[in-house]
Amino acid sequence: MSLKEARAKRDEARRLLANGIDPAAAKRQAIIEATIGAATTFKLVADEYIEKMEREGKKAATIKKSRWFRDLLDRDIGHRPVSEITPHELLTAIRKVERKGHHETAQRLRSFAGRVFRYAIVTMRAQENPADLLRGALTAPQVKHHAAILEPELFGELLRAIEGYSGKPETLIALKIAPHVFVRPGELRKAEWHEFDLEGAVWRIPGEKMKMAQPHAVPLSSQVVELLGQLRALSNAGSYLFPAFHTTRRCMSENTLNSALRRLGYGGDEMTSHGFRAVASTLLNESGLWHPDAIERSLAHKDPDQVRAAYHRGAHWAERVRMMQWWSDHLEQLRDGAKIFTPVFRRA
The missing domain is CATH 1.10.150.130 (Tyrosine recombinase, N-terminal domain)
Structure with a gap:
């Protein structure tokens, strides 16, 4: 120093x-x-x-x-x-x-x-x-929408194509159920038998499996209950409805349904497994028959108003039960003859 x-x-x-x-x-x-x-x-x-x-x-x-x-x-x-x-x-x-x-x-x-x-x-x-x-220093990401077929006639063609799927039976039934329940793909492929009350026709998804971490109940139409019966008859020993190809201890991979759609000839820019939600949201709203809140609750979308969300958590259940059965019936119409529902713009 x-x-x-x-x-x-x-x-x-x-x-x-x-x-x-x-x-x-x-x-x-x-x-x-x-x-x-x-x-x-x-x-x-x-x-x-x-x-x-x-x-x-x-x-x-x-x-x-x-x-x-x-x-x-x-x-x-x-x-x-x-x-x-x-x-x-x-x-x-x-x-x-x-x-x-x-x-x-x-x-x-x-x-x-x-x-x-x-x-x-x-x-x-x-x-x-x-x-x-x-904040504001980074490039804002562009919103990308999941590809979906929103035209009823073309969607009817897809439903008929699904009927001809020749892959694994569990994958076929998953493809058939997906448009009826329109949950997120991850929620469907991770579904477990203990979550289902077939007699009461309801699927209760626990919060840890949901995107918003809130439990979600799905009313099951008679068509979905029948499909679940077919799935049960396959006698897969395990808790998952849709097990992985090589083991029943894991559910099917996240790419299985999209790969099945590609096998049917539908590209990623035409239809995705997530697109079934967009189809249901669009056509149910266009029908004019159902309250928008009932549709949003069925999609498990989170209400930005927390007070309103708490109030509406159990609301619209009866309407949702009727809506899900109507939707399954409408899907069968589209599948069988591509009949187009004409909106009447009123509520049940």
């Missing part, structure tokens, strides 16, 4: 003493803070936040996705003290994902980072959330 540096440190020590601060104690405290800061990296805080999510019972898919987001950020900021990461550093890390054209992933990555920084703030390890300053 040079004489000039030594004098500067002496003057700094005198200044601290004049302010009632022990220079030796201040040095020890600075070392402790630096050590803690270096140990409290973004990755460590993110791991702790994900562990908290697990204790709170978050869905396994949500936990898995959070770990994936953490890994995407790990190389750039994972080693950095969470309190020292700047908005520019975070933006640079996220833009590596954005430049690959994954705009929605980039938006969700910013959102995940923001939750980690907020957790760091409430646990006294950071003072600012750099993710908040990046």
Whole structure:
């Protein structure tokens, strides 16, 4: 240490003493803070936040996705003290994902980072959330709609094509049931027998299987109950209605129904398994027979008004039961002769 540096440190020590601060104690405290800061990296805080999510019972898919987001950020900021990461550093890390054209992933990555920084703030390890300053900095993703055949005549052709499917029997029945119940593909392929009350004609899907994490009940038409009887007769030993090809301990893969549609000659730009929901939503609303809320409840869409959502949770059940039977009858009409229902624009 040079004489000039030594004098500067002496003057700094005198200044601290004049302010009632022990220079030796201040040095020890600075070392402790630096050590803690270096140990409290973004990755460590993110791991702790994900562990908290697990204790709170978050869905396994949500936990898995959070770990994936953490890994995407790990190389750039994972080693950095969470309190020292700047908005520019975070933006640079996220833009590596954005430049690959994954705009929605980039938006969700910013959102995940923001939750980690907020957790760091409430646990006294950071003072600012750099993710908040990046709002509007990323390219907004374009909404992509799932391909669906919305013309009744053409949809009738699809239903007739499904009747001729020659693949695995469970896949055929899944294709037949999908347009009747119009749940999300993942909810259908993960269906288990204990969720069904065939005598009461209702399928109760637990919240952990639903996108919005809320239980959902599906009224079953007589046509669906009959299809389920056919499925039961196949005598698959397992809990899943639609087991995987090589084992009954897992459900069919997420690509099975879409692959079956491709086998029937329908490309990804024409029809998808998710498209059955769009068909039901469109044609039920166009019929004018059913209350929009009954249709939305059947689609398990979340009401943005939480108070209204709580009030309407059990509403429209009787109407939904009638609607599901009418819809199955209408599907049979389309399948058998492509008869077109003429909207009357009134409600039952």
